[in-house]
Amino acid sequence: MARDRLISTQRRGDDERVDTALRPRNLRELIGQRSLMERLHIAMEAAKGRGEPLEHILLDGPPGLGKTTLAHVIAKEMTGKGPRIASGPSLAKQADLMALLTTLETGDVLFIDEIHRLPRIVEEFLYPAMEDFRVDFTIEGGMSGRVVNFALKRFTLIGATTRAGMLTGAMRDRFGHSFHFEFYTTEELTEILRGSSKRLGVESREGALSEIALRSRGTPRVANRLLKRVRDYAQVRADGVLTSVVVAKALEIQQVDDLGLDELDRAFLTALVRTYSGGPAGIEALAATMGQERDTLEDLVEPYLLQIGFVIRTRAGRQATLRGCAHLGLPFHEPAVAERGSVVAGIFRGSRVDQAELYSEENLGGDESGSAV
Numbered sequence: 001m002a003r004d005r006l007i008s009t010q011r012r013g014d015d016e017r018v019d020t021a022l023r024p025r026n027l028r029e030l031i032g033q034r035s036l037m038e039r040l041h042i043a044m045e046a047a048k049g050r051g052e053p054l055e056h057i058l059l060d061g062p063p064g065l066g067k068t069t070l071a072h073v074i075a076k077e078m079t080g081k082g083p084r085i086a087s088g089p090s091l092a093k094q095a096d097l098m099a100l101l102t103t104l105e106t107g108d109v110l111f112i113d114e115i116h117r118l119p120r121i122v123e124e125f126l127y128p129a130m131e132d133f134r135v136d137f138t139i140e141g142g143m144s145g146r147v148v149n150f151a152l153k154r155f156t157l158i159g160a161t162t163r164a165g166m167l168t169g170a171m172r173d174r175f176g177h178s179f180h181f182e183f184y185t186t187e188e189l190t191e192i193l194r195g196s197s198k199r200l201g202v203e204s205r206e207g208a209l210s211e212i213a214l215r216s217r218g219t220p221r222v223a224n225r226l227l228k229r230v231r232d233y234a235q236v237r238a239d240g241v242l243t244s245v246v247v248a249k250a251l252e253i254q255q256v257d258d259l260g261l262d263e264l265d266r267a268f269l270t271a272l273v274r275t276y277s278g279g280p281a282g283i284e285a286l287a288a289t290m291g292q293e294r295d296t297l298e299d300l301v302e303p304y305l306l307q308i309g310f311v312i313r314t315r316a317g318r319q320a321t322l323r324g325c326a327h328l329g330l331p332f333h334e335p336a337v338a339e340r341g342s343v344v345a346g347i348f349r350g351s352r353v354d355q356a357e358l359y360s361e362e363n364l365g366g367d368e369s370g371s372a373v
Helices: 015-022 034-050 067-079 094-101 120-131 186-200 208-214 220-237 244-253 263-275 283-290 294-307 322-328 336-340 342-348
Strands: 057-060 084-087 109-113 134-139 146-151 156-161 177-180 311-314 317-320
Touching: 015 186, 034 067, 034 177, 057 067, 067 109, 067 156, 084 094, 094 120, 094 134, 120 134, 186 208, 186 220, 208 220, 208 244, 220 244, 263 283, 263 294, 263 311, 263 317, 263 322, 283 294, 283 317, 294 311
Parallel strands: 057 156, 057 177, 084 109, 109 156
Antiparallel strands: 134 146, 311 317
């Protein structure tokens, strides 16, 4: 069963209103993603200098890092107004997309979220619109149907995806710019929270916002969500001012620890260590043990545990590391594969080793059978 988690990077029902209120309004207000922003700034200034619309832009990266926010900022900077917005699943047929394309003015920005979920027939209909700014649309159907060629005004398409690998090569090749979002540092999240607290009228003391940032899993969406919950606690149980102590108590109630793990993350690690002796264990087996859906674990739990080095993925399944066990005070089970060489043993003890090297056939002593599902 899917769970409504406070630290989930997926958008929740109340996020849209809050995201809009806290969203930066121009490039100067954007924090982090320095390399991306520098390349984008050059592209925008060049397009403005030539008096042309921007080339199409693909934004990819994990959820909650600001792809939608950046699309709004680009549209505002280039046209003085917001983008036209759609999502991949909502464009079920060509007519849905046609209704958007024919209303765009020169230079307008069309933002399609979850573009990897566009139906194939709609995706292929979009190709000539992106390349030649023309589409062939079938009016009516059957024997009396006819194809009409529509000329479109030059526009900029911004596509956002959390799964760039699911995009077809033909779609990726039609974007002039491709920008990848990285997770934010604690310092960057602290600065974002400082701006958010000002907009929300929240007073904070030294160190309070950095405590929230540490628990935010590198994601601004999570940071702003935690800020709201801490604000509520400070209003009810304290004097309304955020301090390090208030933050710690507020998030203890929310069951979010000092690294941003919640009860589902801890249950995953506990099941892996206590039921499967630290692994390797298949994701289907873990899902059955925990009473969760496989997709829930793969999309909402594993990415962060992999990011901080608490779990690794091998050909045989998921394996807990020494760091992960130590954080929860669980016993660490030495993996049998570690006896084959110190390189393999290193990652389970927390050292940073290239996984491609770690799981090469040479280190594993030959090809392995077994499923990693």
